[in-house]
Each structure stands twice: as C-alpha cells, then as structure tokens.
Amino acid sequence: MSTQKNSAPNLKSWLRTSRWLGLVLPVILLVSVLFLILVVLVNLSNKSSQNTFEREAEVQVLEMANLLAEQLELDLEAVEGLGALLARQTEAAFRHSVDLSEELPSAYTKSDRGFLYADQSAEAAIFFSALEERSIEKDREQLLRFHRLEPLLQSIYTGHDLISQVYINTPTSESMIYPWLDVSSQFSPDLDVREYPFFYLADQTHNPDQSAVWMDTYLDPAGRGWMLSLLFPVAVEGELKAVVGLDITLNALVRRMMAMSPPWKGYNLLMAADGTLLAFPPQGIFHWGVRMYPANTAEGRPQLNLLLRPDLRSQLDPLRQDAAGLIPLEFRDEKVLVSWSTLDLTGWKLLLVVSRDAVFSTRQQLLDDYSSLLWQGALSLLAVCLFFVLLVSRRDYKLLQRLATRASSPLAGAKTEVTKVVPAPVDDLLYQLSGPLLICRFDAQGQVLACNKAFEHFAKSSRTALKGKPLAPLLGLTELPQENWVDELDFSSSEHENTIWWVYVAPQGTTGGVVFMLDLTSYSLTRQQLQSERQRSRQAAKMKAEFSQVVIREANSLLVELHQLAQQQTTTEHYQACRDKILAVQRLLDDLLDMSDEGDLLDExxxxxxxxxxxxxxxxxxxxxxxxxxxxxxxxxxxxxxxxxxxxxxxxxxxxxxxxxxxxxxxxxxxxxxxxxxxxxxxxxxxxxxxxxxxxxxxxxxxxxxxxxxxxxxxxxxxxxxxxxxxxxxxxxxxxxxxxxxxxxxxxxxxxxxxxxxxxxxxxxQAQVAQRILVVDDGPVNSMLATSVLEKSGYQVDAASSGRKALELGLEQDYALVLMDIFMPDMDGLETTRHWRQLPGPNAGIPVIALTANALESDRSYFIEQGLDDYLAKPYRPTELRSLVDYWMKKTRG
Known part of the structure; x- marks a missing residue:
C-alpha cells in the first residue's frame, strides 16, 4: 500500500519532466526556428521591396522635375513670343516713314536736363539723350514713331504677368519704357546708351544671326531690384535700328516657381548654364547659403555659382555634365534629393529640391507594415504554443486521474513499475541542425551556450571549446546588441578569407538569445559581376553607336568635297558618273545614320x-x-x-x-x-x-x-x-x-x-471628339497667346480677327468651342454670337465663351441671356484658360 502511495508523486514528477523536456521545449524551439526563418525571408523580401520603392520614388522625382521645367519653359516661350511680336512691329515702324503733321499728345514735353519725356499722366516714358545734336523734325519723327508703338507695349505688358517692363532703345540714345518710370535721376545728359550691354550683344559681330538673347541677372539701376532681360535686335537692311527688351524681375520669377507647387514640400532653383543661380526662394538661402550681392560691391556674387564653390564642386559635378539627372545631398543633417532638367529655350537648369524623408514616406509605411506583420505572426505562434501546452497538461492530468483510480481499485494487483524516460537535451537537438544556416545560442552575459555544426566550422573550434567564450569577438563586434539586429558583416581577415555574412541577433531578455548567420559571399560577388558587366555592355553599345554617327557625318563632309571636285571634270559623262556614285554612297550613309538612331542610346x-x-x-x-x-x-x-x-x-x-x-x-x-x-x-x-x-x-x-x-x-x-x-x-x-x-x-x-x-x-x-477651337479677337497679342496655350494643350486652333471672319469660318469648318472677344469694331462679340447661333449644322450649339476686360460676376447672367455659355476676364493666366476650356470640352463630351 505504501508503495502505491509513493509511486503517485514519482509518476506525477516524471510526467511533468517528460512533458517539458521531451515534448513542449522541442516544439517551442522548432516553432522559434521556423519563426526566425520566416523573419529572414520577410526581411529579404522587405529589402527588395525597399529598393523597388526607392527606384520608383527617384523616377517620380525626375519626372516631376521635367514637368516643372516644361511649365516654366511654356511661360518663357510665351514671353519670347511677345518679344518677337514687338520686334517685328518695331521693324515695320522703322521701315515706314511717318506723317510729321500728325498731332502729338500734350504729355510729351522737354525737361530741363535735355531729355524729351512723358510726364506721369502718360502711360509710357520716352527719353531722347542730349548727347548728340538733334533737329526738331528728327525728334518729332521719332516721337510719332514711338507714340504709335505705345498701345502695343501696353498690350504686351498686360499680356503676361512675368513681364515687369517693356522698352525700346536705339543706337542714337533714344529710349521708350513702359510702364511710365521717372528715371531722370538715373540718366544724365551725357548718357550714351550704346555703352549698355544689350547693344554689345545685339551688334553684327556678337550676334550675326540677329536672334533673341537672354541676359543673366543684373541689378536694375532704376531700383526695381534684380532682374533678367530678353533682348531682340531690330535691323533694317542690315543696319541695327533698335533693341527691343522685356524685363522679368527675379521676385516675379520666384513667385511663378513657387506657384508651380512642387510636391513633397520641395522648392525650385533656376540656374544659368555656367552654374550661377538666377532665382531661388527663401529655402534656398537656408540650404545653400547664398544671397544676392549688390552689383557695385567688391565681393561680387561668387557664392551664387554653385558649380565653382569648393564645398559643392565634387557633389554637383553630374549637374555640370548631364542635361537632366538626380543626386542625393545632405544639408545641416537634412537629407535631400536634387533633380534637375534643362530648358531647351535658354540652356538654364531648373532644380527641384525635395526632402528625402518626404519622398520615401511610402517606404517607411512599408517598413511599418512589415513590422506589424512580424508581430502578428509572433503572437499567433505564441498562441499556438500556449494552446499546445494546455492540451498536453490536460492529457497528463487525465492520465494521472486514471492511474489513481486504478491504484485505489481492489482489482489492482501487483506493484506497477514505471520506467523513467530521459529526454534528449535541447543543446543536442540544436547540434543536429545542419547548415547552411549557422545557429548559436548565448546566455545573458553574451557567452556561447550551444551551436550547430555549421557554426563550429565557421568558428573553427568545437562546441565544447566554444562554450563559455564571448560571442561578440567571434562576430567582429565589441558587444552584442540589446535588441533585434540585422546586418551584413564583411570578414576581411585572413582567417575567414573575405566572406560576407548575413547576421541576425535575437536577444531574449535576461535568458540570453540566439544568433543566426547565412553566407552571402557568392551572392554578393555574382551581383557585383552582373552590375559591372551590364555597365560595360551599356558603355560599349553607346560608344559604338556614337562612333558610327561621327564616322557617318565625317564621311558626308568628305562626300560634299568629292561632289565639288567632280564638278571640275572636263566631260559631262565623267561628271555624271562621279555624281551618281557619290549620291549612292551618301544615301547608304543616310540609311546607316537612321539605323544608329541617337534616341536609342538615351532610353533602354x-x-x-x-x-x-x-x-x-x-x-x-x-x-x-x-x-x-x-x-x-x-x-x-x-x-x-x-x-x-x-x-x-x-x-x-x-x-x-x-x-x-x-x-x-x-x-x-x-x-x-x-x-x-x-x-x-x-x-x-x-x-x-x-x-x-x-x-x-x-x-x-x-x-x-x-x-x-x-x-x-x-x-x-x-x-x-x-x-x-x-x-x-x-x-x-x-x-x-x-x-x-x-x-x-x-x-x-x-x-x-x-x-x-x-x-x-x-x-x-473619348479623345476622338472634334478638338478644333476658334479664337475670335481683334488684338494680335491676345489672339497669339490664346492660340499658343491651346495648341500646346493638344487642341487645333483657328483665329479670326473680326466677327465676320468668324462667321465665314463657322460655315467652312466644324468646331468644338469658340472663345469670343466682346469689344470688337464693326461687329462686337454679342452680335457675332447671335448670328453664330443661327448657323446651319452643329456649330450653332457648341459652347461660346466670352473674353472681356473689366467683367464682373453680375455680367455672367447678361452674357448667358445673349447666347453665351461662360466668360473669362482679361487679363487671364494660361492655367485659367486651359482649365476653363478643358471643363467645357469634358462637359460637351459627356
């Protein structure tokens, strides 16, 4: 009887030991190993996803820089178009004589300093220098010529909000400036405007093509601050008669660049071809340490040329060589991405500077999602382990109850003997796990407790000799991390022969932790070789194509010389034979040039x-x-x-x-x-x-x-x-x-x-609906601006200078929308709209939008009663015109 009583506690103790050492601990260890392997795979996938997101984010930054550059170039093209229009009209004014009997406005008087000018009641100021002797007839002729151009200067000044000043200067020291500006304190009687830089840039020697010239920043002597100038030489029969100029203040240019709303809370910089900053917002002063120096100081503006600054020269070297690109920089512990694109019109570069953290916010969200996924997986495995422990404990409890019932039963006969099963130690199970994954368990002091055979091979020592040794020196670390830590370690000592290992350290509180290692040497070498081969292949293909194009162009030059020599042949038969052979070779070279298209080198x-x-x-x-x-x-x-x-x-x-x-x-x-x-x-x-x-x-x-x-x-x-x-x-x-x-x-x-x-x-x-628009406006500047904006938006545009011309076009061509100027001579916009609504065919029902100056919101109902659909007040921005037209086109299509 006593034997039975003593056997019950022994059996209970044996079941507990068997449960934990023989079943529960191995299962927990196995689940932990599976979880860590899952962590390894998830981290590898996470790293690949991060690289993908980074590449996509960088591509988005590049594309955004190109888009912003295109927007700015559209504005500059519009300004250049207005300047070209003024140059043509000025040339026409100098070609034709004027009627000296024509009356001049009373505002034109003569000052005490020897200048003829317009007082403040006039809109434009006209200056005649006293440097040269003049006749009254000559002065009156020039005044009449300038007076005729004054409405055009006013129209151009209001035609674009970037333009701050429009002027015309002649080599005989005669000037006209709009809007009116009292510059009597700026000009002296002995002033010779031919000494100004714009005449130096406009003469036949420095500008033989007589093309438009963009001047870099300078400080306006009239007190308008820093500005840029667009110059157009005006020549009549080869003689320089005048220089037409449009001024853009840097403040207006900065406001336009900030209005582009760069994404990721970034900002734009405008840089000249030589690296000098032309325009920058306040953020640029903080990041780049630049400021506008007065033009008359000795220090000048050396800090504005970023490509020559010693602290930025090496980092910004790609910006000097490439027309577009992206580079990372760090300003005062803030990491940024700098992307740029070159404006074809001027050669300037538009830089987009954005915060790296803002661009890679999606990557951070991905990291958070991965972390959440790992925690959910860990909690799920922990719940499974606890449920398993509860099931095993319940099974043992019921087994003890049955044994106790049998022991107290009178049928229980001989003494029951229980054979004790000694479980296998956990360290022995760990030792049996083979590679390539290296596993090592350590205690709270960072000393080795156990490892598998692969780790023994790495440490070149047995597990018995490794037990109790510090683990950190074996990994090339000063101490083990206190939290989960993943990294790639390069073992460059002779002992390990330049191997690269993926290392994951998983501390487990005060009980120590586990280290997992994986050899990535072959993978890293293969990746480096593939990258090198890819780069060499790209470079070789580019050099081959560039060499072919150079050879073809050189051969074409030689063929031209051969053709000239062939013309010197004495007989017509010899000349014709040589000419046929030369043309044949030239056609073959043209074919080769087509097959080695330069566009194929720029896009893979x-x-x-x-x-x-x-x-x-x-x-x-x-x-x-x-x-x-x-x-x-x-x-x-x-x-x-x-x-x-x-x-x-x-x-x-x-x-x-x-x-x-x-x-x-x-x-x-x-x-x-x-x-x-x-x-x-x-x-x-x-x-x-x-x-x-x-x-x-x-x-x-x-x-x-x-x-x-x-x-x-x-x-x-x-x-x-x-x-x-x-x-x-x-x-x-x-x-x-x-x-x-x-x-x-x-x-x-x-x-x-x-x-x-x-x-x-x-x-x-949906894109196949008629996309032709009619612009009706008697002002050439307004008509040209609307046509340019709409054509760049993908529409086909016709222009009519009067209401009668618009009605004639309405009978010949189908349109999708009409932009109607209200104030026109002969037939105004309202009368033209009433006749337009009576046209045969679909044109009578299309939207008609009024374009008028000084319009109020209350005028909208009046316009609609007269047959129009909407209105746009002058002067308007290109974006406002595009938005209104797109709205009505989509509404008509719907």
Missing part, C-alpha cells in the same frame, strides 16, 4: 505606347522632305479618310521614323513625278492603312520590289544591291516588323510602285 526601356496626333505626324513627315521636294520640283499629295481618328496610341518614335524614312526612300528610288500618300482607318482591325504611290523612273519596278523582300545580310538569299541603295528597304521592313504590322509592295500598271502598309494601333474613343 521597352517601347512605350504614347498618344500620336495623326495630323501632326503627317505634317512632321512632310516637313522632313520639303527641301528635297522643292529641289526636285515635285509634290507630295496626302489623301486622308473622313473616318480617320484624331489621335491613336502607338509607339510614336518608331511610327515617325517609319513614315519619314519611307518617304525619303521613295524620293530616292523614284526620281520622277509626284508622290501620293493615302491614310485610311480600318475600325474592324483597329489599324492604320497607308498607301504610297509613285511613278518610278530611277530603277526598274521588279528590282525595287525585290529589295523589299525578306532578305538580310545574314541570309543565304541576300544579294548586294548596286548603287548603295540596299539598306533603305531593310530598315523600312525592320520598323514594320517591330510595330507588328504588314508590308506589301506591288507594281502599278502605269509605272511605279504601290506600297501598302497596315499598322495596328489602339484608339481612345
């Missing part, structure tokens, strides 16, 4: 689908051969189908190259007659059908058809073509194949070839 991505405007596509191809057509006295006739869509979606670059190259090759291979190009649309197959007809005359039709057949220089059926004309059809066929189209060439009964191409494209159905 796959061909992208872009919107292609068919009207602009055909016009661009026609323009490319206009000189050859004029030289040969031939014509290109284009027949477009009525159901032809306005825009299609395709590979725009390849489509443009194909049509240009096909037209040029046809001109070379068919030397007689006109060319006829038919453009048709197949809605069932969603494809463009091109039919090109020529009249032959250079080669036999059978020989030309043979050249379009599928034979390449690597094929067995390839035969070299005589005359150097075999590369052209090869390139045409290659482009058609890349566009997944078809090419068919047949002979015409009347002579010549019929080349039929079918090119698959896709169409945005």
């Amino acid at each position: 991505k796959e061909s992208e689908q872009e919107v292609l405007n068919l009207e602009a596509w055909i016009d661009e191809a026609r323009e490319s051969i206009a000189a050859q057509l004029e030289q040969q006295a031939r014509h290109l006739k284009v027949n477009k189908a009525r159901n032809l869509p306005v825009e299609v979606i395709t590979d725009r670059r390849k489509m443009t190259r194909l049509l240009k190259h096909l037209l040029r090759q046809t001109l070379q291979l068919a030397s007689e007659g006109d060319l006829v190009l038919g453009v048709d649309w197949n809605p069932a197959a969603s494809s463009l059908q091109l039919d090109l007809l020529d009249e032959g005359g250079y080669l036999l039709d059978e020989e030309r058809i043979q050249r379009f057949q599928a034979s390449t220089p690597l094929g067995s059926n390839y035969q070299p073509a005589t005359g150097g004309l075999g590369m052209g059809p090869l390139l045409t066929r290659q482009l058609v194949q890349e566009l997944k189209g078809s090419l068919e060439v047949t002979s015409r009964p009347e002579g010549g070839l019929h080349i039929h191409l079918e090119l698959p494209v896709s169409v945005d159905e």
Whole structure:
C-alpha cells in the first residue's frame, strides 16, 4: 500500500519532466526556428521591396522635375513670343516713314536736363539723350514713331504677368519704357546708351544671326531690384535700328516657381548654364547659403555659382555634365534629393529640391507594415504554443486521474513499475541542425551556450571549446546588441578569407538569445559581376553607336568635297558618273545614320505606347522632305479618310521614323513625278492603312520590289544591291516588323510602285471628339497667346480677327468651342454670337465663351441671356484658360 502511495508523486514528477523536456521545449524551439526563418525571408523580401520603392520614388522625382521645367519653359516661350511680336512691329515702324503733321499728345514735353519725356499722366516714358545734336523734325519723327508703338507695349505688358517692363532703345540714345518710370535721376545728359550691354550683344559681330538673347541677372539701376532681360535686335537692311527688351524681375520669377507647387514640400532653383543661380526662394538661402550681392560691391556674387564653390564642386559635378539627372545631398543633417532638367529655350537648369524623408514616406509605411506583420505572426505562434501546452497538461492530468483510480481499485494487483524516460537535451537537438544556416545560442552575459555544426566550422573550434567564450569577438563586434539586429558583416581577415555574412541577433531578455548567420559571399560577388558587366555592355553599345554617327557625318563632309571636285571634270559623262556614285554612297550613309538612331542610346526601356496626333505626324513627315521636294520640283499629295481618328496610341518614335524614312526612300528610288500618300482607318482591325504611290523612273519596278523582300545580310538569299541603295528597304521592313504590322509592295500598271502598309494601333474613343477651337479677337497679342496655350494643350486652333471672319469660318469648318472677344469694331462679340447661333449644322450649339476686360460676376447672367455659355476676364493666366476650356470640352463630351 505504501508503495502505491509513493509511486503517485514519482509518476506525477516524471510526467511533468517528460512533458517539458521531451515534448513542449522541442516544439517551442522548432516553432522559434521556423519563426526566425520566416523573419529572414520577410526581411529579404522587405529589402527588395525597399529598393523597388526607392527606384520608383527617384523616377517620380525626375519626372516631376521635367514637368516643372516644361511649365516654366511654356511661360518663357510665351514671353519670347511677345518679344518677337514687338520686334517685328518695331521693324515695320522703322521701315515706314511717318506723317510729321500728325498731332502729338500734350504729355510729351522737354525737361530741363535735355531729355524729351512723358510726364506721369502718360502711360509710357520716352527719353531722347542730349548727347548728340538733334533737329526738331528728327525728334518729332521719332516721337510719332514711338507714340504709335505705345498701345502695343501696353498690350504686351498686360499680356503676361512675368513681364515687369517693356522698352525700346536705339543706337542714337533714344529710349521708350513702359510702364511710365521717372528715371531722370538715373540718366544724365551725357548718357550714351550704346555703352549698355544689350547693344554689345545685339551688334553684327556678337550676334550675326540677329536672334533673341537672354541676359543673366543684373541689378536694375532704376531700383526695381534684380532682374533678367530678353533682348531682340531690330535691323533694317542690315543696319541695327533698335533693341527691343522685356524685363522679368527675379521676385516675379520666384513667385511663378513657387506657384508651380512642387510636391513633397520641395522648392525650385533656376540656374544659368555656367552654374550661377538666377532665382531661388527663401529655402534656398537656408540650404545653400547664398544671397544676392549688390552689383557695385567688391565681393561680387561668387557664392551664387554653385558649380565653382569648393564645398559643392565634387557633389554637383553630374549637374555640370548631364542635361537632366538626380543626386542625393545632405544639408545641416537634412537629407535631400536634387533633380534637375534643362530648358531647351535658354540652356538654364531648373532644380527641384525635395526632402528625402518626404519622398520615401511610402517606404517607411512599408517598413511599418512589415513590422506589424512580424508581430502578428509572433503572437499567433505564441498562441499556438500556449494552446499546445494546455492540451498536453490536460492529457497528463487525465492520465494521472486514471492511474489513481486504478491504484485505489481492489482489482489492482501487483506493484506497477514505471520506467523513467530521459529526454534528449535541447543543446543536442540544436547540434543536429545542419547548415547552411549557422545557429548559436548565448546566455545573458553574451557567452556561447550551444551551436550547430555549421557554426563550429565557421568558428573553427568545437562546441565544447566554444562554450563559455564571448560571442561578440567571434562576430567582429565589441558587444552584442540589446535588441533585434540585422546586418551584413564583411570578414576581411585572413582567417575567414573575405566572406560576407548575413547576421541576425535575437536577444531574449535576461535568458540570453540566439544568433543566426547565412553566407552571402557568392551572392554578393555574382551581383557585383552582373552590375559591372551590364555597365560595360551599356558603355560599349553607346560608344559604338556614337562612333558610327561621327564616322557617318565625317564621311558626308568628305562626300560634299568629292561632289565639288567632280564638278571640275572636263566631260559631262565623267561628271555624271562621279555624281551618281557619290549620291549612292551618301544615301547608304543616310540609311546607316537612321539605323544608329541617337534616341536609342538615351532610353533602354521597352517601347512605350504614347498618344500620336495623326495630323501632326503627317505634317512632321512632310516637313522632313520639303527641301528635297522643292529641289526636285515635285509634290507630295496626302489623301486622308473622313473616318480617320484624331489621335491613336502607338509607339510614336518608331511610327515617325517609319513614315519619314519611307518617304525619303521613295524620293530616292523614284526620281520622277509626284508622290501620293493615302491614310485610311480600318475600325474592324483597329489599324492604320497607308498607301504610297509613285511613278518610278530611277530603277526598274521588279528590282525595287525585290529589295523589299525578306532578305538580310545574314541570309543565304541576300544579294548586294548596286548603287548603295540596299539598306533603305531593310530598315523600312525592320520598323514594320517591330510595330507588328504588314508590308506589301506591288507594281502599278502605269509605272511605279504601290506600297501598302497596315499598322495596328489602339484608339481612345473619348479623345476622338472634334478638338478644333476658334479664337475670335481683334488684338494680335491676345489672339497669339490664346492660340499658343491651346495648341500646346493638344487642341487645333483657328483665329479670326473680326466677327465676320468668324462667321465665314463657322460655315467652312466644324468646331468644338469658340472663345469670343466682346469689344470688337464693326461687329462686337454679342452680335457675332447671335448670328453664330443661327448657323446651319452643329456649330450653332457648341459652347461660346466670352473674353472681356473689366467683367464682373453680375455680367455672367447678361452674357448667358445673349447666347453665351461662360466668360473669362482679361487679363487671364494660361492655367485659367486651359482649365476653363478643358471643363467645357469634358462637359460637351459627356
């Protein structure tokens, strides 16, 4: 009986030991190992995702810099267009004589300092220097000429909000400035305006093309602060008569750049071609440590040239070499990304500076999501382990109850003997785990407790010898981290032969922790080799293409010289033979230049689908051969189908190259007659059908058809073509194949070839609504501005200078919208709108928007009663015009 009583506690103790050492602890260890492996995989995936997000974020910053540069360039192009208009009108004013009997406004008087000027009651100021002797008739003639130009200066000044001042200066020290400015204190009687820099930039020596010149920043002597100037020389029969100028203050330019609303709370900088900052907001002063120095100080402005500053020269070297790009910088413990894009119009660079943390906020959110996922996985595994422990404990409890019941039963006979099972130690289980994953367990003091065989091989010692030794020196660390820590360690000592290990340290409170290691040496070497090979391949391909283009251009120069020498031949037969050979070689070089297109070097991505405007596509191809057509006295006739869509979606670059190259090759291979190009649309197959007809005359039709057949220089059926004309059809066929189209060439009964191409494209159905807009305005500046803004937005624009001209165009052409000026001579905008609503056809119901100055909100109801749909007050911003037009176009389409 006593034996039974003593056996119960022993059995209970044995079950507890068996439960924890033989079942629960191994399962917990196994679950921990699985969890750590999951952590490893999740972290590797996390790192890859981070790299992807970083690349995408950098691409977004680059694209945003290009977009902001395009917006600024649109504004500068609009300003340059206004300056060109003023230059043309000024040239016309100097070409024509004036009527000296015409009356002058009373505001033009003569000052005590020898200047003729307009007092403050006038809108413009006119100055005549007393440096030269003048006659009354000459002064009066110039005053009348300037007076006629005053309304145009006013219109240009109000035409764009960037323009702060418009002026005209002549070499004879005569000036006109709008708006009125009392500069009598700025000009002295002995002033010679020919000493100004704009005359130095406008003369025949420094500006032989008489083109527009953008001057960098300077301090305005009239007190308007720092500004830029756009200059236009005005020459009549080769003689410089005047210089037209438009001034833009840096404050206005900075406000425009800040109004662009750069994303990620960033800001823009405008830099000249030599690296000098032209405009920058207050944030630029804080980051770059720059300020505007007065022009008359000795120190000048050396700090404004970022590319010459010693502290920034090496970091900003890519900005000096590349037209666009992105570099990371650090300012006062703040990391930023600097992206830039070059303005084609002026050569300036627009810099976008954004915070790296703001750009990579999505990456931080991804890290938080990964961390949350790991915690959820850990809690789930912990719950599973606790549930398992509860089940095992409940099983043991029921087993003890059954044994106790059997022991107290009278049927219980002989003494029950229990065999004690000794569980395997946890360290032995860890030792059995094989590589490549290295596992080492350490105690609270950071000393080795146990490890697997792979870690023994790494440490080059047995687990018995390693036990009790500090773990940190084995990992090349001074001490073990107190929290979870993941990193890549490079062991460069001779003991480990330059290996790279992924190391994960997982401390477990006061009980020690576990270290996991994985050898990444081969992976790292392979990655470095692939990157190096990729870079070398790209560089080699670029050098090869650039070398080919240089050789081709040099060869073309030599051919021109040979052509000149051939003209010196004494006999016509020799000259004609030499000329034919030279032209053949030149055509072959042109084909080679097309095949080594410089655009292929700049973009390694796959061909992208872009919107292609068919009207602009055909016009661009026609323009490319206009000189050859004029030289040969031939014509290109284009027949477009009525159901032809306005825009299609395709590979725009390849489509443009194909049509240009096909037209040029046809001109070379068919030397007689006109060319006829038919453009048709197949809605069932969603494809463009091109039919090109020529009249032959250079080669036999059978020989030309043979050249379009599928034979390449690597094929067995390839035969070299005589005359150097075999590369052209090869390139045409290659482009058609890349566009997944078809090419068919047949002979015409009347002579010549019929080349039929079918090119698959896709169409945005909503974009095929009529997109032609009519601008009705008697002011040339306002009409030009509206036309420029709308054409850059993708619309086709017609302009009418009067209401009668608008009604005539309404009978000839279908429009989607009309912009109507209210105040016009002969027939105002309201009367024109009433007649427009009576036109036959769909034009009578399209939206008509009023354009008028000094309009109030209360006038809107009056305009609507008169038949208009909306109004826009002058002067307006380009963005306001685009937004209003897009709104009505979408509303009409809906």
